[in-house]
Amino acid sequence: MTEVDAKKPQESLQDRLAQVVELLHRHKVVEDLTHRQEGQHQDLVENLVHRQNLAELQRKLDDLHPADVAHILEALPLDDRLTVWQLVKAERDGDILLEVSDAVRESLLADMDDHEILAAAKEMDADELADLASELPRDVVHELMESLDAQQRERVRSALSYEEEQVGALMDFEMVTIREDVGLEVVLRYLRRLKELPGHTDKLFVVDYDGVLKGVLPIKRLLVNDPERLVSEVMATDPVSFHPDEDAYDAAQAFERYDLISAPVVDKNGKLIGRLTIDEMVDLIREESESEVLNMAGLREEEDIFASVWKSLRNRWAWLAINLITAFLASRVIGLFEGSIEKLVALAALMPIVAGIGGNSGNQTITMIVRAMALDQVSTGNTSRLIRKELGVSLINGLVWGGVIGAVAFLLYDSWSLGVVMTAAMTLNLLLAALMGVLIPMTLVRMGRDPAMGASVMITAVTDSGGFFIFLGLASVFLL
Amino acid sequence: MTEVDAKKPQESLQDRLAQVVELLHRHKVVEDLTHRQEGQHQDLVENLVHRQNLAELQRKLDDLHPADVAHILEALPLDDRLTVWQLVKAERDGDILLEVSDAVRESLLADMDDHEILAAAKEMDADELADLASELPRDVVHELMESLDAQQRERVRSALSYEEEQVGALMDFEMVTIREDVGLEVVLRYLRRLKELPGHTDKLFVVDYDGVLKGVLPIKRLLVNDPERLVSEVMATDPVSFHPDEDAYDAAQAFERYDLISAPVVDKNGKLIGRLTIDEMVDLIREESESEVLNMAGLREEEDIFASVWKSLRNRWAWLAINLITAFLASRVIGLFEGSIEKLVALAALMPIVAGIGGNSGNQTITMIVRAMALDQVSTGNTSRLIRKELGVSLINGLVWGGVIGAVAFLLYDSWSLGVVMTAAMTLNLLLAALMGVLIPMTLVRMGRDPAMGASVMITAVTDSGGFFIFLGLASVFLL
CATH class of the missing domain: 1.25.60.10 (MgtE N-terminal domain-like)
Structure with a gap:
């Protein structure tokens, strides 16, 4: 249909x-x-x-x-x-x-x-x-x-x-090809003989006798031009075309950017071997953003919502296990300071605030960066500028919200030095979150990995262990 | 261009x-x-x-x-x-x-x-x-x-x-209209006189003298049919069309599902008033998934990556402030058990594990559900079935990984009862995470809200406070 x-x-x-x-x-x-x-x-x-x-x-x-x-x-x-x-x-x-x-x-x-x-x-x-x-x-x-x-x-x-994410795996073979030395009238008659045109035919492909692509004849031009004219006079030479080994996501972005409906795929010698159509590209755009959302939460893409419990477990175990290890490390960081907590039990109640806000803020930063990277808006060359900006945001957030929570800590435990330590720890942990929120995805990309992969688990690991260490460390030095 | x-x-x-x-x-x-x-x-x-x-x-x-x-x-x-x-x-x-x-x-x-x-x-x-x-x-x-x-x-x-997310705000007015009682030859001549056709013209709109849509003539059919035939014989009656007050996201899904390139927009009386094209719909699909990712992290969509620090702050403050309140509540939950922690300081080191794994698991669940809701795959009617499945996954995860971490706790602190409490608390918190991971987005939708809105902050709030309460509560009852 x-x-x-x-x-x-x-x-x-x-x-x-x-x-x-x-x-x-x-x-x-x-x-x-x-x-x-x-x-x-x-x-x-x-x-x-x-x-x-x-x-x-x-x-x-x-x-x-x-x-x-x-x-x-x-x-x-x-x-x-x-x-x-x-x-x-x-x-x-x-x-x-x-x-x-x-x-x-x-x-x-x-x-x-x-x-x-x-x-x-x-x-x-x-x-x-x-x-x-x-x-x-x-x-x-x-x-x-x-x-x-x-x-x-x-x-x-x-x-x-071809690999799943290459153009060659997504192209179809339903091209209508014509020669450049015929008149539009001939083309119109030829099409009539075909009885039916493939879906998404917005252009005809002009090839020579060796099958090399010479240009494309947009249907729009076929319709508005004098039937006496030759294909070669009316066709668009040098159209947007793709190679079968190109990245399909890049092709999808080109479709989006240039508002394409179909485009030729040519081999190294310029020979027409297939075509891409917008419907496949739309599916790809949808899939790409889907896997980004899922990857950030440490899920693979294959789970359907009614999958069996066993399948769901397999989908989620890898990152849960990693999270278990990072949570255990955070716990050992706290273990280092058990002596301090014994002396001042308020520390146990306050430390999750420092870790939690850091995690939330770090997740905001990493989400922004991963998003911008998916859209090719940032490259690893922008790293230092982005770090400066995110550090600025974190410094203000740390001083303002850290100040608020420091004041609350002072009111609750009647210790102004505890309040100051709280504010300082929040600010430092937010700075750490900003730094890692930029560096983690940038590093993953330099290593040739997907920047979204488990981004959320990793940033939380850093802000948890880091937050506990900074807060309990400052408290041990200044309060005890 | x-x-x-x-x-x-x-x-x-x-x-x-x-x-x-x-x-x-x-x-x-x-x-x-x-x-x-x-x-x-x-x-x-x-x-x-x-x-x-x-x-x-x-x-x-x-x-x-x-x-x-x-x-x-x-x-x-x-x-x-x-x-x-x-x-x-x-x-x-x-x-x-x-x-x-x-x-x-x-x-x-x-x-x-x-x-x-x-x-x-x-x-x-x-x-x-x-x-x-x-x-x-x-x-x-x-x-x-x-x-x-x-x-x-x-x-x-x-x-x-029209509102930004209504069809009426996205339609354009570049329709080519024809009458049904003329021959295809006449249509071809008419198009030639136009000199240029609007972008994305894959069909002509057939209207009567009052401008009421009678059908569409796909260009493909215009090209392959005998020029002697009448438009009324060749056109598709009853094509996919939209109303200007329809939801634009629904229209985008229809474009995706039926592989449309353009579609007519008609008013209540069936009068043609505009058209939608695939390029606008692709932008919408991209935007939709974008705002979903950002919403989950508690970000609004307008922030550009190089926005000023001040703009970034405004974008992020709302959810950070909410997170501050939830973190404070979690801290007060711990405060309730300060007596227990003073007696057994190991509790302070172990409690973030229970909260952290719960948060990670809850985020996996909520991401799945929000995703499926965005794709219209689940409705609030599926709630109980989904809860049963997620509870099943959590129960197994809780017993397996909770068992592992319980064993580690036993080895570290040489107390088998502490290990058992750890396992039990992890299992219960994972069950809570599963339940809320389904209920939070379902409830938001019932309230007419976006299910992704701050989903991550909310589920973490529940698993933090819940995790601390469950673990410290069990420990107070059984260990002290």
Whole structure:
């Protein structure tokens, strides 16, 4: 189904989701009854109601765009998800599999036998097959490849040879190509013979006899120019194009910046080998920001919201374990000062304030920096300027809020020197948070890592251990 | 400049940014010299070099797409930004102002006088003017409105009458409309007379004599169908369309789901009043995820990375102040148990572990939930199921990691009862984190708030105070 066939939803997607859930619920109530009650007559009636419910659900699903069915599958717990999946018409399986997230796709594929998977995959284009191949059983992939013609097989192989975040893995092969030495009238007649144009065709690709890209003919220009003119007179030479080994995120940013709808992909010799389209790029932009949010909290991206407890555990354990180690280190820092705490137990009550505010402030800084780095707005060259600014912010925050909390400490424990130590410790810990909030992501990038990776866990580790050390250290020196 | 004119960058954007910074640096070195040294001859030479540098910089900038200039302006500190801004040709000011972020735009507008702003704004379309109007000085807006013709003025007024996150504020007015009772040949001839088509024209809008939308004619269909056929035979009736008061984020999701490039906006009577295009929607998707990341850390969205210290402070103070209060409350919880800590100082060293792991785990949960809510995958109806799952994850994490840390506590302090209390407290605090990680965003949504708003600060508040209370409470009861 292409974009022009999408019908205006009469109800919002939320409403339709609610209707499906309602029908599923009725279906389950009936099933429960059927299982519990005996008697043939009873059984028959229930069975009838049961089947009516499922039929209504199926009708509902048939009316929906594959992307909407995919959305509903995402939003359902596993058992309901599989009930709905079994009701979806087989010929739509392929479209829907391409729309769902990786985690949900895995759960759907696990429910299909090889025969069903093969049938679904046979409807797909080469680039779509390549997307899916890594998740399919080996022998299914083998059988699929056998069934393709030589060109298709070559395309799947080529797409599979690129990393997931390279342009080559995201390009499709649905280009309409023309020659530069023909008139626009000829092009118009040629298009009419094609019967249908691929989705997102906003430009035709002008190539020579060796397949080398000479330019692009935007459909807009084809439409407004005199049909007598030649393609070469009207085409845009030197258009934005990409190489298959380029970073796909850079390509997505270029699409965003130059408002592109499609763009050619050429090899080293300038030969046209595929094209990128805005729909793939939008998915990428969405995914990129998604993984950034999750990475900062120390989550991998694959967890779906209704994943099993076991899967969720695997997703979250790595960073929890790291956090356990950092928390243990912070605890040992406190252990160093047990003598001081024994003498002045107020320290135990006040120390988490110093650590906590530092953590919050550090998280603000690191979030800003990671964000700006994702948008290519800062490079490691700006480090010192950014550190100066963040230190300025922290110094003022430390003196103002540290002063407030110092005053509160004085009122609570009636010791002005405790108040001063509190203010000084807060200020120093905020300065430390600012410094590390800039340095951690910058260092990760210099090491070639994702700056968002566990950023939150790391900055909190620094501000906890650092905060306890600074506060208890100052207190031991000046108060005891 | 439209998308077809965008030239393939020979160097990456990062390289070009580096070149601009290099030229700026040279410019400043020369300026410093000129200021420091006396003597007319010296002055003349320096001035010449100075002017050469600026001329080279200006040439560089003239070669760049407005979106690239915008990107470079974003990535420069204020003084450098204004130097570059002054070098940009006046006729490009408008295009660039539309590309930069709100925060940077404010800094650029502050540097322009009314006359320059008026000149830049005069090049803009009605929807672009409306975007900018709220940031312009009042008398400039007034003068601008005076200079518009009646239709344009009406359009600006209409766009201004919608909230920022409504479809009406994002639509443009560059629709090409046709009648349904003409042949495709006539449409083709009509388009040729237009000389140029608006950007992102993938479909023509079919309206009746009252301007009511009857359908859309995708350009693809116009190209492949027999020119003798009528528009009414070929057009798609019942296309995806939007109302001006609909939520713009819902529209963006529809664009993403149905792979749309443009879509009509109609009023209550079905009259065509504007259109949405994918480029605006991509910006919205980007912005949405951006503000989600920032909101979770308790930041507003307007801060640019090189904002002044004062602006940064205003951006961050609100949540820091809230954090200060929650940290103070956690401190008072500890204060309740000062007697226990005095008796067993190990408690002071161990309690931050319980609080810290709870905070980390709670942040993982809340991040997952906020994410899924932003994607409309969970509704408040799923609450109990999600709570059960998250409680399951936490129970296992608590028993496993709590067991590990309990064992460590036993080894360190040689008290098996302390180890058991540690394990129990960790498990309970993780359960609390899971419960609140689901309930906080769900409650915010029920109250009509953004679920991401300060999510991180709130969950940490709960797991800190809760963790201290649970651990110190259990210790007081069972150990002392």
